[in-house]
Amino acid sequence: MTERDIIGIFGKMNSGKSSLMNLLTQQETSIVDPTPGTTTDTKITLAEIHGLGPAKIMDTAGFDEQLQLGDKKRKKSIAALKECDLVLLVIDPSTSDFEPEQSIVSEARKLDKQIITVYNLFRESDRKNVPESEGMIDKLGSYPKIILNALDIGYRQPLLETVLNNYIPRNLTVELLPFVEPGEFYILNIPMDEETPPGRYLRPQAMAEEYITRHWAFPVSYRMNLTKARAGDPAERARWNDFINNFTRRPKAIITDSQAMDIMKDWAPDDMALTTFSIMMINYMSRGRLSEFVNGIMALNTLKPGDHILIAEACNHSRIKEDIGTVQIPKLLRKFYPDILIDHAFGREFVDDLDIQHFKLVIHCGGCMISNQRMVARLRDLNSTGVPITNYGIFLSFMQGEKTLERVIRPWINY
Numbered sequence: 001m002t003e004r005d006i007i008g009i010f011g012k013m014n015s016g017k018s019s020l021m022n023l024l025t026q027q028e029t030s031i032v033d034p035t036p037g038t039t040t041d042t043k044i045t046l047a048e049i050h051g052l053g054p055a056k057i058m059d060t061a062g063f064d065e066q067l068q069l070g071d072k073k074r075k076k077s078i079a080a081l082k083e084c085d086l087v088l089l090v091i092d093p094s095t096s097d098f099e100p101e102q103s104i105v106s107e108a109r110k111l112d113k114q115i116i117t118v119y120n121l122f123r124e125s126d127r128k129n130v131p132e133s134e135g136m137i138d139k140l141g142s143y144p145k146i147i148l149n150a151l152d153i154g155y156r157q158p159l160l161e162t163v164l165n166n167y168i169p170r171n172l173t174v175e176l177l178p179f180v181e182p183g184e185f186y187i188l189n190i191p192m193d194e195e196t197p198p199g200r201y202l203r204p205q206a207m208a209e210e211y212i213t214r215h216w217a218f219p220v221s222y223r224m225n226l227t228k229a230r231a232g233d234p235a236e237r238a239r240w241n242d243f244i245n246n247f248t249r250r251p252k253a254i255i256t257d258s259q260a261m262d263i264m265k266d267w268a269p270d271d272m273a274l275t276t277f278s279i280m281m282i283n284y285m286s287r288g289r290l291s292e293f294v295n296g297i298m299a300l301n302t303l304k305p306g307d308h309i310l311i312a313e314a315c316n317h318s319r320i321k322e323d324i325g326t327v328q329i330p331k332l333l334r335k336f337y338p339d340i341l342i343d344h345a346f347g348r349e350f351v352d353d354l355d356i357q358h359f360k361l362v363i364h365c366g367g368c369m370i371s372n373q374r375m376v377a378r379l380r381d382l383n384s385t386g387v388p389i390t391n392y393g394i395f396l397s398f399m400q401g402e403k404t405l406e407r408v409i410r411p412w413i414n415y
């Protein structure tokens with residue numbers, strides 16, 4: 001079942017919200033009137049938007065009115081804000097107090113909403129005020145915008161195009177493992193050590209196993225003893241060979257813990273595809289934007305002494321002795337880039353809390369414990385500051401050489 005995309009129109013009283021609603025829906029659904037506060041409650045219109053599909057559009061009462069009328073009324077707008085997928089923030093750039101708009105942006109950011117700013121020009125001469133208005137509202141500059149006149153029907157098409165070009169729809173489904181074919185075997189390489197908690201797989205491992213099974217294919221798990229494999233123990237290699245060579249039909253691909261890439265790059269047979277759980281996860285959580293993380297790794301080639309790198313983990317899991325984010329990745333970074341500075345962010349909203357611009361690269365975990373809206377919001381914030389981002393799996397593969405990186409990305413191309 002396709003769910004309706006929910007678009008909420010927010011802004012100050014008399015900024016032209018109801019006029020924008022009418023422009024979008026091409027009908028007089030909302031009462032438009034010069035009296036401030038004409039729309040006293042949220043008005044809902046169901047519409048079919050060409051290129052997007054069924055949408056529910058909410059025209060809300062002015063946010064400044066909500067502020068004046070106290071908590072109870074304000075809750076109505078917050079409820080609408082919570083419900084919607086896309087915030088259309090209508091700004092009349094000829095006004096001067098942007099506190100209501102600032103509250104909308106701050107609340108929308110807390111909720112990881114997508115925002116498009118609509119500057120509604122009552123007079124063409126207001127156009128020159130747009131940059132100043134934008135500058136008055138913290139973080140607004142990083143969102144897409146359109147400048148229009150809500151009463152001019154000629155702006156309907158540009159408005160729709162701005163929405164279609166910038167909004168990631170609710171129904172955009174990204175396959176976890178798009179290359180999986182029914183009836184084929186897939187290997188999950190899951191090294192465990194004494195500190196691996198018993199009772200369940202990690203979320204990416206469990207998700208991969210479930211996905212493969214659901215798609216009528218066969219997941220087969222292998223517990224690699226990384227310590228022995230790294231020590232060159234022939235018994236460990238023989239155990240792997242025995243495993244990998246005893247399928248009646250050759251497995252199609254290996255999905256490995258990224259930490260085992262130093263071993264897997266040599267042990268994975270050439271006729272099998274190879275990728276990692278972390279790469280799978282970041283592609284899924286970012287809604288198919290793996291290529292941005294792959295491009296990000298190239299920032300390593302331009303590092304200079306004294307540059308800062310941020311290692312970011314989306315959750316605060318308990319850290320084990322050989323933790324990937326705090327021990328293994330820093331160790332590799334120090335080895336290959338001895339004069340760079342490494343910072344960490346765990347779980348918290350690093351884009352708001354840190355001076356993000358001074359980082360030359362962000363290396364992000366798989367992001368399995370945050371929502372995809374949050375992951376997409378992080379990407380948007382980083383994009384707007386021009387800071388490249390990559391991922392644990394991509395980094396650890398790249399550390400084994402460009403050929404290895406190319407190999408782990410190959411399964412994701414063309415899907």
Ligand SMILES: Nc1nc2c(ncn2[C@@H]2O[C@H](COP(=O)(O)OP(=O)(O)OP(=O)(O)O)[C@@H](O)[C@H]2O)c(=O)[nH]1
Pocket residue numbers: 011012013014015016017018019020031032033034035036037038039040060061062120121122123148149150151152
């Ligand atoms: N000239 C001009 N007038 C506009 C424009 N947009 C809206 N108006 C007029 O401004 C007044 C307020 O517009 P509305 O669309 O009702 O504004 P609103 O934000 O819904 O207002 P409330 O519901 O009262 O908060 C109406 O008289 C509109 O005709 C515009 O782009 N240009």
Ligand code: SF4
Pocket residue numbers: 313314315316317365366367368369370
């Ligand atoms: S959110 Fe990141 S750090 Fe937390 S478990 Fe998932 S991949 Fe690991």
Ligand SMILES: [Mg+2]
Pocket residue numbers: 017018019030031032038039059060
């Ligand atoms: Mg209105």
